[in-house]
Amino acid sequence: MAFYRAAGNIPPKRHTQHRRDDGELYYEELMGEEGFSSDSSLLYHRNIPSTVSASRVWDVPDQSTTPNHPLTPRHLKLHDLFDEAAVAATDVVTGRRLVLGNGDVRISYAVAARPSPWYRNAIGDECVYVERGAGRVETVFGAFDVSEGDYVIIPRATTHRWLPVDDPANPLRAYCIEANSHITPPKRYLSRFGQLLEHAPYCERDLRGPEGPLLAEDVGAAADEETEVYIKHRGHGPGGIVGTVHTLPFHPLDVVGWDGCLYPYVFDIRDFEPITGRVHQPPPVHQVFEGYNFVVCNFVPRKVDYHPLAIPVPYYHSNVDSDEIMFYVDGDYEARKGSGIGRGSISVHPGGHAHGPQPGATEGSIGVDYFDELAVMVDTFRPLELGEAGVAADDGVYALSWSRATGRPRGGAPGPGAAHSEG
Template sequence: MPHYRRVGDVPRKRHTHHTDDSGHRFAEELMGQEGFSSDSSLLYHRHSPSALTAIEAIEVGDDTVDATPDRPVTPRHIRTALVGSGVDASGADSSSDAVTGRRVLLVNDDVEVSWVEADRSSGLYRNATGDELVYVQAGTGRLDSVFGRLTVGPGDYVVVPASATHRWIVTDGPLRLLVIGSRGHIGAPRRHLSDHGQFLEHAPYCERDLRGPEEPVVEHDDDVPVLVRNRGGWSRHVHRHHPFDVVGWDGCVYPYALNIHDFEPIVGSIHQPPPVHQTFELPGAVICSFVPRPFDFHPDAVKVPYHHANTDSDEVLFYSEGDFMSRAGSGIGVGSISYHPAGFVHGPQPGSVEGSLDATRTEEVAVMLDTFGPLRVTDAARD
């Protein structure tokens, strides 16, 4: 979990009346996880966040995508540069935003892996199916939310909690984004945390590396549409007042960013297993970071990943930047996704082991998702 933060105008005691100098009473909203028995935040709105003027069911982007089992079991190379744009909320082809332009590539009952190149800013969006982790491969932008603004750029992991109203702003695009949607909550691996939630000394990153919103965003528009996604599909809610009317909030649920280059790699004299690279955990999956680091220093160490079989998981690896020695000659490069399903033994390209003998470092930057349920493959990925 991210650590406690307090931003803006918050009363001394929770669940007490909170007013401004003119006597206007703010509306308190409790955003609580796991039936209010886990992490939560309290937000103070100028107006009721429940006041709606219209509701309608809609279809958006790839929500109805047909994903089929990986049969026959086949490893794949997905070239994100060739993945097309999505469609807008009306169903028409358009320039892409970071929400409606997503193309789903791989999916199971726990996670959904999408790719999007956003060249325009999105409207307001709220995902009630679970947390989202968005990795920024290129471009710069901003995540605006009811919690405030968060500037993002290349290498940033951005964790957006379920049901947080937000939008993606493109400042220097396109924003090239790998989106991992969870059916639950995304957080730091529990083994990196104390019983009270503090990062331990052996953790590869800590609270100092996490960036959260610094101040509220207050907007005053009326009749504001918000796309809402839940497990039944998409809806459009029109809010009587702009959801960005929060004057203050506090708690442990909020969007935050961690740059992949702030992840401190763990190395050894021989090759270290993937769990040392684990950065996040979520129901049914883990996410790992591969960053520039010294190679293994035993004189006989096999420096590139040896052949291995994921007996209990499917492996998805996104190549973000750098030089991928173990994939030399395969066509894998920046922007590639490799998919290695359970049941397939994979390893280094021919010649990679010999090419690594005199190397002392690896300069790769990559994101890995291991899922413990089999992934289904979409037409966008097969293409």
């Protein structure tokens, strides 16, 4: 987004000599989107940023997917994916497990206690939602302290790492939305020059830029410390994704200053100002970000519909053009009562299937004036397929939840075996 920032030691004029105290030049790097035609920043390095002393293959975690076929809504229980032993051995980068994906966006989940390696995603921007726990994200632009409720937006090809806070009782839980494009505020929130407008549910004051610059010595490392950087990039692997590890003969934190309109930032979901009305508001009022062929929305605690005859929960709706993926983070989600969905659940409502409140939820919501709920929704405009974690986390019975008379499904359910064979 076009919101200018500057940090550290930069020259008065771009593309001009910028020298160290010993007379040596710093190395200027333009990090820009869409060639030279969109937002960019200039970074000033101690070392030549192209330098690589070795490279090897990184076997990226399983990116294969299987279709949601036959078409069915699903309930995925993400909190079942990582046991205590797995958490101790997991980091936010190499430990991600793919839940859902298509050619535009991939949704992964990790519960991590270990520091990640240095990493850059050369395919697209990342939006990582911190469900629980806390940590620090160190980048070549500077660092952030992050905690529960933070969205971390990391532009494509930004070198960074994740350092969870050591808290075995509350590990870092990361919901990772990886785009094949850029992730931005919705265009309708922005002026033609890129400023967030008055009707937007957040503004520039709510965005936390990186604290920096951050240099190797600031994190207790030597400037000439050999370092590996893990890179996710396009190739002929599953999902068109492969990985490479570059070895640098120096530490990646070598940027003495930068300026521009492209950089990572953090937005706390608690700073989202909900838009409400006399009758039920459609999902676009909850939108927070967008990428190519998908949007990100969040449902936060809010006053709900105040027409005297209002029905606060959603009406039944057919996803004509999109799959709807809801990640339930906190609170009491009125529309899903009786479905088995709780904290850490994902509901998959695919295009072609009409969905809405569970039986009894519509009548039960009448007269309610406040929803205490927190959820992150991704709507995609191409069908999503299940990753290995989506298959593993499927409860196998959610599709029958609208047919329940007493909390038990009528007839058989597509149990785990059937769910696996369907993808």
